[in-house]
Amino acid sequence: MAINVREKYLKSSDKMSWWDMLYLPAILKGMTVTLKHFLFTKAYTVEYPEQRKPVAERFRGRHVMKRDEEGRERCTACFCCMYSCPADCIRIEAGEVTPEIQSNHPEDKYAKVFEIDLLRCIFCGMCQDACPKAAIFLEGDYELAQGNDRDAYILTKMVMMESESKPRKVRR
Numbered sequence: 490m491a492i493n494v495r496e497k498y499l500k501s502s503d504k505m506s507w508w509d510m511l512y513l514p515a516i517l518k519g520m521t522v523t524l525k526h527f528l529f530t531k532a533y534t535v536e537y538p539e540q541r542k543p544v545a546e547r548f549r550g551r552h553v554m555k556r557d558e559e560g561r562e563r564c565t566a567c568f569c570c571m572y573s574c575p576a577d578c579i580r581i582e583a584g585e586v587t588p589e590i591q592s593n594h595p596e597d598k599y600a601k602v603f604e605i606d607l608l609r610c611i612f613c614g615m616c617q618d619a620c621p622k623a624a625i626f627l628e629g630d631y632e633l634a635q636g637n638d639r640d641a642y643i644l645t646k647m648v649m650m651e652s653e654s655k656p657r658k659v660r661r
């Protein structure tokens with residue numbers, strides 16, 4: 490009965506020919522497509538972590554703090570980034586610049602403490618946009634896992650300045 494109903498509603502062009510019912514040609518056709526991709530299509534995956542793909546120019550990864558052309562810390566502890574942060578994850582303590590450390594700072598205030606809680610950060614980039622001194626940027630580092638300890642996810646100024654040990658030109 491079921492077969493009769495099916496045949497009633499099938500158009501003659503929908504009926505399978507004996508060639509179709511062999512199935513083998515369709516399987517071979519599919520395998521040819523698979524083989525073509527296997528041999529000639531460029532792989533989009535890489536064997537991470539041995540291989541890494543470059544991130545996009547606008548990617549927002551871990552924060553980096555910059556120095557100016559004279560090697561001084563660009564951050565002047567103005568708090569703009571802290572007040573712009575929607576996740577409330579930046580903590581800054583400002584310090585007075587004394588004559589002994591003046592050569593490392595362009596103005597009379599500096600960030601004695603500058604910390605970002607990476608577990609709260611949503612990597613929105615608003616701190617970077619708000620900074621009037623071009624001092625903080627979210628760059629390409631995406632390997633942020635540090636273990637199970639919450640304290641390990643507090644990003645300190647020292648870590649953020651690691652890549653800035655030498656004076657270099659900032660991009661902006």
Ligand code: SF4
Nearest residue numbers: 574610611613614616
């Ligand atoms: S990226 Fe966004 S959430 Fe993270 S510290 Fe900057 S402003 Fe805050």
Ligand code: SF4
Nearest residue numbers: 564565567568570620
């Ligand atoms: S990083 Fe920029 S916005 Fe944040 S306190 Fe320093 S100078 Fe101000």
